[in-house]
Every structure is written in C-alpha cells, then in structure tokens.
Amino acid sequence: MAGPLTVGVVAETAPGERRVALVPKLAARLIGRGLRVVVEPGAGRKAGLPDELFTAVGAELGAESSCGDAADSRRSDIVLTVTPPSEEDIARLPAGTVLIGFLDPLGDPARVEALERAGITALAVESIPRVSRAQAMDALSSQANVSGYRAALLAAQLSPRFFPMLTTAAGTVPPATVLVLGAGVAGLQALATAKRLGARATGYDVRPEVAEQVRSVGAQWLDLGIEAIGDGGYARELTDDERAQQQRRLTEAIAGFDVVITTALVPGRTAPTLVTAEAVRGMRPASVVVDLAGATGGNCELTEPGENVDVGGVTISSPLNLPAGMPLHASELYARNLVELIELLVDSEGRFAIDPADEIVAGACVAGLPEEVA
Amino acid sequence: MAGPLTVGVVAETAPGERRVALVPKLAARLIGRGLRVVVEPGAGRKAGLPDELFTAVGAELGAESSCGDAADSRRSDIVLTVTPPSEEDIARLPAGTVLIGFLDPLGDPARVEALERAGITALAVESIPRVSRAQAMDALSSQANVSGYRAALLAAQLSPRFFPMLTTAAGTVPPATVLVLGAGVAGLQALATAKRLGARATGYDVRPEVAEQVRSVGAQWLDLGIEAIGDGGYARELTDDERAQQQRRLTEAIAGFDVVITTALVPGRTAPTLVTAEAVRGMRPASVVVDLAGATGGNCELTEPGENVDVGGVTISSPLNLPAGMPLHASELYARNLVELIELLVDSEGRFAIDPADEIVAGACVAGLPEEVA
Numbered sequence: 001m002a003g004p005l006t007v008g009v010v011a012e013t014a015p016g017e018r019r020v021a022l023v024p025k026l027a028a029r030l031i032g033r034g035l036r037v038v039v040e041p042g043a044g045r046k047a048g049l050p051d052e053l054f055t056a057v058g059a060e061l062g063a064e065s066s067c068g069d070a071a072d073s074r075r076s077d078i079v080l081t082v083t084p085p086s087e088e089d090i091a092r093l094p095a096g097t098v099l100i101g102f103l104d105p106l107g108d109p110a111r112v113e114a115l116e117r118a119g120i121t122a123l124a125v126e127s128i129p130r131v132s133r134a135q136a137m138d139a140l141s142s143q144a145n146v147s148g149y150r151a152a153l154l155a156a157q158l159s160p161r162f163f164p165m166l167t168t169a170a171g172t173v174p175p176a177t178v179l180v181l182g183a184g185v186a187g188l189q190a191l192a193t194a195k196r197l198g199a200r201a202t203g204y205d206v207r208p209e210v211a212e213q214v215r216s217v218g219a220q221w222l223d224l225g226i227e228a229i230g231d232g233g234y235a236r237e238l239t240d241d242e243r244a245q246q247q248r249r250l251t252e253a254i255a256g257f258d259v260v261i262t263t264a265l266v267p268g269r270t271a272p273t274l275v276t277a278e279a280v281r282g283m284r285p286a287s288v289v290v291d292l293a294g295a296t297g298g299n300c301e302l303t304e305p306g307e308n309v310d311v312g313g314v315t316i317s318s319p320l321n322l323p324a325g326m327p328l329h330a331s332e333l334y335a336r337n338l339v340e341l342i343e344l345l346v347d348s349e350g351r352f353a354i355d356p357a358d359e360i361v362a363g364a365c366v367a368g369l370p371e372e373v374a
Numbered sequence: 375m376a377g378p379l380t381v382g383v384v385a386e387t388a389p390g391e392r393r394v395a396l397v398p399k400l401a402a403r404l405i406g407r408g409l410r411v412v413v414e415p416g417a418g419r420k421a422g423l424p425d426e427l428f429t430a431v432g433a434e435l436g437a438e439s440s441c442g443d444a445a446d447s448r449r450s451d452i453v454l455t456v457t458p459p460s461e462e463d464i465a466r467l468p469a470g471t472v473l474i475g476f477l478d479p480l481g482d483p484a485r486v487e488a489l490e491r492a493g494i495t496a497l498a499v500e501s502i503p504r505v506s507r508a509q510a511m512d513a514l515s516s517q518a519n520v521s522g523y524r525a526a527l528l529a530a531q532l533s534p535r536f537f538p539m540l541t542t543a544a545g546t547v548p549p550a551t552v553l554v555l556g557a558g559v560a561g562l563q564a565l566a567t568a569k570r571l572g573a574r575a576t577g578y579d580v581r582p583e584v585a586e587q588v589r590s591v592g593a594q595w596l597d598l599g600i601e602a603i604g605d606g607g608y609a610r611e612l613t614d615d616e617r618a619q620q621q622r623r624l625t626e627a628i629a630g631f632d633v634v635i636t637t638a639l640v641p642g643r644t645a646p647t648l649v650t651a652e653a654v655r656g657m658r659p660a661s662v663v664v665d666l667a668g669a670t671g672g673n674c675e676l677t678e679p680g681e682n683v684d685v686g687g688v689t690i691s692s693p694l695n696l697p698a699g700m701p702l703h704a705s706e707l708y709a710r711n712l713v714e715l716i717e718l719l720v721d722s723e724g725r726f727a728i729d730p731a732d733e734i735v736a737g738a739c740v741a742g743l744p745e746e747v748a
Contacts, residue, residue, distance in 0.1 A: 018534075048659045048687055049660075136543045138543060142544065146536075149538075150531075153527060153530050156527050157524075157527050157528070160392075160422050160700050160702035161700065161702055162520075162700070164523075164567075168515070168516055168707060168710075169512060170516065170707065171710055173706065173707065193571070196570050197570055284422075285422045285424060286423075286702050325531070326534050326535065327534045329540075333547065336544035336545055340544060
C-alpha cells in the first residue's frame, strides 16, 4: 500500500511575488486529514510565515524542492503554487502530479499544452466554475478582494487630498470623490474601502444589475444608460456604437472626480478602454487614476503597465500584483480556497478520490484527464 | 503714500517638500483685502497648483524670486514659506521683511539669531500660543492631522494584513489590531483613520485626560497606570522609575498588536523611547511599526530616520515628512492658518497694523521686534 498523499508547497520565484500557496493553520487542516505536507524551505518567509511555523504544525521541509522534483525523495502527489510554473518547473514535475494554482489557461494556452504533454493533471483556479458549491474555492474572488482593498489604499496614498472630510478650526476640507469603474469583487471592495476612508464613492458597471450591490456598500451608482450583460457574470463586449457613447458619457463624468479606479476585466481578452487620453486631459491636476487592468492592456489609454506616470499633473498608476503587497492575508485566503478544492479530491483516508464527472473538477482541470488519476 | 503690502510666496527647495505656503483660493482672499500677492513661478506645481491657477485669481508671478530678493522689483513685505529658510535665503531677505512659516526656533536657534541679525521680523508658526483665538492659525495641528492620516494609510499599506474584518465564502479574516502611542492631534487622527479602515484601534498617552478623546474616535484606551501631564497640553518627561515601569508594561502590551504607530513628541527635545528593541523582538513576524518621531530620534529604539527597516520580520518605517506626501490639502490647511495670522497683522486698508502687545504676535515672533514694524 502506498503511504498517505503528499502535498507540496512551492517557494514562489516570480519577481515581486510574496504570497505562498499554503499557510500553517491550513497545513494543519490537511495534516489532520491524514495528508503529508512538504514545504519548500523559505516558501512563506516573504509572507511573514517562517519555516518554523510550518514545522510546528507537523509540516516537513523539502530537502531541495518539493515541487515534484524527481531528485527529491519527498516528491509530492499534489503540488500547490500561486503563480504559473515556468517551462523549467514543468520539466521537473513527474508525470501524474496534480498541480493546483493560477495557471493562466486563457492567457497562456502554450503552458497548458506543455502541462498536458508532461502528463500533469493541472487544475487552474481561474477555471473553477462559478457555482455555489465552489464559492469557497473561488481564488479569483479572494484575491480580487485584496486587489480592490489595496487599490483604494494606493489611490488614497497617491492622492494629494484627504479622502475623508476634515473639519478644522480654520475651516473644512470636503471629502474626495472616487469613481470605481467595474463593480465585480475588486470594484466593490475598492468602493467599500474608499467609502470607509470617508470618500464620496461612486460605482459604474456595464451590468446594471450590480447597481444594488454598489449601493449596498454605501456608494452611489453612475447611470450612463448603457447595458451589456454577458455569460458567467462577466460583462459582454459592447458594440462599437455603445462603446463610443459610453466613452463620451464616461469622459464627461470622469472630469468631476478626484480619483478613478478601474477594474474592468474580460477573461482572456484585452481589457476594454474606459478612460481615454481625452478623459485624462479633462481631469483636474492632482487627480489620480489607479488601473487594475494593466496586465491585459489597461482600462486607461495612457496606462503604462507596472508604472506610475504623470500626465499633465494626473497620476496614472498601474500596479500589476496588488495581492503580493499584502501577502499574509492574501496567502491565507488563497490557501483556504486551495484546501477546499483539495478536500474535494481526497477521501477520508487521505487518498485520491477524484470524480472526473464533478463539474468543479471537470471545469478546473485544464490538462490531464482526471480519469487517469482516479 | 506707499502702495499696498505685498505677500510673497516662496517655491520650496527642501528635498521632498511638495507643499506651498499659499493656495489660489486663499490668495484671492488676501487680494480681496487689498494686498498684492506675488508667487514664485512653479511654487505650487508639486502640490497640483500650476501658476495659471494663481494668476487666474489676480496673483502675480515673481520675475525672479518673490522671497524678498532685492534684485526683484516685486520684493515682498511679507514672505510666506513652509520650511525654514537656508542661510542663503536669509541673506536675500531685505531688513524689515516679515517672514512667516515653520522656522524651527527650538530645534535650530542659530537660524533665529541669523534672522535677528538680518533685521527680519520672523513669525514662527510653531511658537503661536495655544489660545482659543489662535486655533485657526494652528499650523502644527493642521499638519499633524495630515501626518496622522497618512501614518495610518502607510501602516495599512505596509501591513501584510487586511485592516478591516473580511468575510468570504471560505471564512473570515479578523480585523488588524492597531496601537497608537501618543494621543495628540496626529495620534487621534491615526486612530480615527485606522478605525475607519476597520481595524481594532487602541490609543495610549501618558496624559490620562485624553482617554476620552481616544474613545470619542471609536478607539479603546490602553491603561498602563502611569500619568505625566505637562505644560501647554504636551506631556512632561517621565521620571526614570516611571519610564522603566512604562516601558515594561508597554513592551508586554505591544506584543499583542499587528501595528504600532508612535507619535510622541516633546517640543525641542529628543523623542522619548516607547518601543524598545526588546518590544520589537516580542512582536509577531509581519508586524509593522510606523514612527512619526524619527526627525527627533524616534519613539522606537530601532528606528532609522527616513528608512524602512526589517528587524526579524517586523517592518519599522520612519517617514520624515508625511504632509509633503499629500501636498494639496496639506498646503490648503497650512495656507488657511497663515492667512488667519496675516489678517491679524494688517488693517482694512491692507497696511501693517501689528500690535506687539497681542499675545499671538508676541508669542509667534521669534526675531525682530514688532514695534519696529508697526
């Protein structure tokens, strides 16, 4: 009989990445279910989680690499990662490994093909279907929560204004006005955070049914009179006419705000332009744009991905990995998502029990037929 | 008859300084009172206030320097500055100029002597007495409000944790715990901002009478059982025994917090040590200390002024000029303070009417007898 399944935790190597795919208290939960947990040395260090915290709950430290490296006696059956594996990483994974993490299947199909060729069963958290059973596994949402919160903090830090109204003996400073474009999880969290800080927050989305959610966090709804509802809760792409009309009205509206935070993403597609160069020119000096869509081209026409630029006194900031800036809680939320998914894959004895017909498994699995694992 | 008094606005040259001593809408107020306002070109640029906004309200742009330079025909009777003038700046000021700004009279008495020798009437905003008539001129308070707000934002940005409690489908993240040491204007604003962001905020001060103010912003009061009330609303220095007892109890308390923000300043003195090296060692990894007292040695023993340092996973940040990071509103609040003071110095014809017996004038004036001006 084989021993219990081993779960390996990768030390992330992507530049600027500070998250880790498992945290000690969730390692303890897996160990409590009879699994072994092997953590690559230093994997949690940048998240404020030194190795001792992992070994204290019974996790082991990998000798060299726990990422399924054949040279490591403790090669893992399940490998957890935050960022997608490089070609080298994939070459080191033995066939039959179950890999779970952000794998960017729509953005980088070549990687998925490489995983398929290597005989890896790859479960992409991006591909978990948005069904209620899978809510606790929704890593896109958990990390979007972090992004939205950090985006509002970043905007407050970049703005030369107070977000809250301030009353002093010499008079009153009015609250900052913040417009958030895109009212998904990140947008709603950005609205809620700006509102908490005391700003006047306003939300906009092409899906009119989210107006109620925008209002529920205390923000106002910006009604431009254009609707575009698509599949899976995402916005569909607008027609050319709709887009032109939207941009004209948005450009007018944007001029009235001190801060604009954009969060409009269409999976696997270039981000829609919502803030044109003309709109930026219409903003007052000392205004701020924070664009969360920089990795897929940006929602602002003048965004330079990963940079802060000054255009006529308007600061345009394009942070590329906001969750990495808050690695402890971002990792904890992510690890909860992964552990929920792992618990769907193993039985009470700590052995694989993968149901390839399960819609969550079938949806998440972007390479390697689950039938081969079961 | 002489023409109306001229108020000159300096373009700040201190490294990192982005504030300006007057903003357009308050320039308009002075002009409305019959004064001329001359702004050094570019003075407001880094605060998001281009020259056009000043000229639009009737201010003039200085030909070379409006800082009283004798070579400038538009030499000013009253010169407004944010940061203290350099030796060179002082050499360029004609005798008889009234200089108003942060002049650091306690920290740099040599500068005050140089101003005296140069025949400048120097009004230091730090020396304005804390009487109710002078509340609207209280630049220390207005800038401390900015510092406290920015300190809480900085702490939130440095912390790898959410400040608010977050409830997700995969579970709940508890709110961050924030301890603010020193409950003056900056401390209270830091508490209020941390609380707004959703953290559990706790305040401490050696003056027990501020407990009520701490509670009024929604924070808890940390009672260590040590009191030290001094003159002018500042804390007196503690005795050695009191200090030892305070540090022991504080060190124990600090270990329980995710974030510590220190704001304990004693004017003209080295800042008291409140967070010892031992206390930092007692904090959990991924904790954060933001020390606002870095310019006078720091409240944390391991502070390196102007730097972010990592000590065993604890980040210690010592920002030196937080108001400069929010230059638009910091400048606006500061300008209101200065305009209130100027209005005390001029009559309804826009001419000097300085009453040397006025307690505000007498207190603020650190060089140059006002009798000579009147």
